[in-house]
Amino acid sequence: MISEQSRADAQLLWDYHQMHHEPRPCSVAIGLGSHDLGVADTTVDLYKRGMMPLIAFTGATSPTTQERMPRGEAVHYRERALELGVQSSAVLVESHARNTGQNISFSKAVLEDAGAKVSSMLLVSKPYEERRAYATACKLWPGVDLVSASTVMTIDDYVAAIGSPQLVVDMLVGALQRLLVYPKLGFTVGQEIPDPVEVAYWRLWQAGFTSRLLEVK
Template identity: 35%
Template sequence: MPSNIYRSAKTVWDYHLLHQSLVKSDCLFVLCSNDVRVAEYAAQLFLQGYAPYIVFSGNVGEITQGLFPCSEAEHFANIAREMGVPDNCIYIESQATNTGDNIIKTRELLKDKHLDPQRFILVQKPFMERRTLATFEKLWSTKTALVTSPPIEFDDFANDVISYGDAINVMVGDLQRIRYYPVLGFSTEQVIPQPVWQAYQHLVAVGFDDHLSSDLPRD
């Protein structure tokens, strides 16, 4: 990776990470994706006693089409079971197709199950921490949440499933949404320092625009 792209990508990566301290909570809420390390991390948190049950939320998205033999949520739940999480401590929401949908449909699922957790641990990929929490705060403001992700450094993130190009495209798209979603009522306002936005603009200019929303401004 050219050094100028690396610097911009690392700047955006660092911005998305919130480094919040974990506390015991009522529910682990896992926003599923193509990254099974998130499922493994969530299962570890459960086994360490951070919450009494886990909700896995996610259908099949553009990135995961054909990747798993079932929905993202079902695949992640299977990983948790294999790691020792009891089946009666797992809830599956397998219809959501975006972050807002994850929250809305999980809220409906928990209501149907007569569960009313007050404090959540949101579990997500590192570069999606900030937008996940901002979306939760807007759409479920009566609850308390913190967000966490597998402790993976940017230099170690890419694997056989997710390339650095994939990660950078999503990071850039999420930053666009962080900037413009609050006015649409989709998330809470976030301060974006000028160097972070300049890094975003640089990455867009060199072609990392696959995850940008055509409905939002690019700059």
């Protein structure tokens, strides 16, 4: 059971991790691979709404996706998109990336090889990874107009989908830690973190929501 304070703190982090961008037409959408097929579904929805003519799905496998997506996250995403009616010619696959930085840089190379001219990008991720994906793309692909997107849902809906409140809060805390640490390592641009969000983060850390934290020296 999560306390009322922890629930309120988790809500603060959930809201902060999302960029709250309004989707608008872009050159391409990049769907970031993960365990969550909802990323593929949301990317397809944006495509059908005429938000972009081309999709690039990116991602290899990880310990959490090896069993569910043995052919690779991007490959399974592409298969999902085709099932939902997207033309094969509109979907590119980058199947080697194993982290967000590689998602961006490897996708950039695939799009360049395909001759795609990219001036703007819809960056589709899990809800709690919007901001980190955005900060990573700003670092690795400067000059491109970035629009963040994810499945529109509440934190309660996401907890219901994952099935573990503890794990969801752990992921929110881990994602916030990366926003604090990664700019110093050169992985992302910095993001302004409001004081109430940072206080909530430390309170959740102290409450034991730590399974997704990095070991930082």
